[in-house]
Amino acid sequence: MRIYLVRHGKASKDPSIPTDAERPLTKRGRADVEAVARQIAQSGVDIHQIRHSGLVRAAQTADILGDHLQPPGGVIAVKGLHYADPVERLAHELHMEPYPVMFVGHNPFMENLVSLLLTRKTGLTPVWFTTSCTVCMEFIEGEWSIRWVLNREIMPGKD
Template sequence: MVKTLYLVRHAKSSRDNTSLSDLERPLDERGRQDAPTMGKRLSKRGVKPDLLASSPALRALTTAQLVADEIGYPRKDIVVDERLYASSPHDLLAVIYALDEKLDCVMFFGHNPEFADLTHRLSSEMIDLPTCAVAEFRFDTKAWADVGRIGPAKVKLDAPKK
């Protein structure tokens, strides 16, 4: 059995409108281009997650929606999970441990520094997580509770500028 976890940092966001709250910040033009690009790359690789979950922040949710469009995942099925916003690597692992064991492939959309810290914790090969980067971890296990307790069998990092 294999469990595959994708951690996707939201695409480049805009800071132009200082009256918006952090949760309301939208993607900028580059972000709106990078997210579909990464979705197309995932689609070409045949990535078909059982679950897409996103932080409630507009920039993360928009990134999730644009990627979902490219991989054929229905936007209406994206789960908005507040635990993916302003959390810690420990809190993110708790979300992973609570996943239904029937799910074999999950994709989370969120933020730095939490996502970068978690990727580095899961694999020392992961140093940086630029905007719209996709970190992929495959674990030879049938239990999500093993993630972080065993090393990944495969690690891959892709980013728009690669």
């Protein structure tokens, strides 16, 4: 079973935006997510559903990914993916997912989730989730492993 963990694209820091939850992607953030989404789609990744935190920047990231990946289960907002949420509940439930799912969220949540899945501890940061970073993880014989990591900084053709 595979899961895909994505940190949202680069978000605006405009002080006129009323709340953190409303911060949208910047032009660069959109471009980076588009590039990552194209690369993932070209690789033939099969994703059943994309779930995001509901914050504007995560929703926009998920929608861009959804446009490229066309998951049959759609793109939906779920609770439990915010930056301050505990990772234990999701970590416990992941191995029960019947289909490959992509989760779009925030740091430090994403880094703590990968840490917990790989080491059974949070806070060890085995992967640095830069904005738009995607990590594919696989659950085999009771253990999680990282299959691949993709971010805009290491992609071919980066400008």
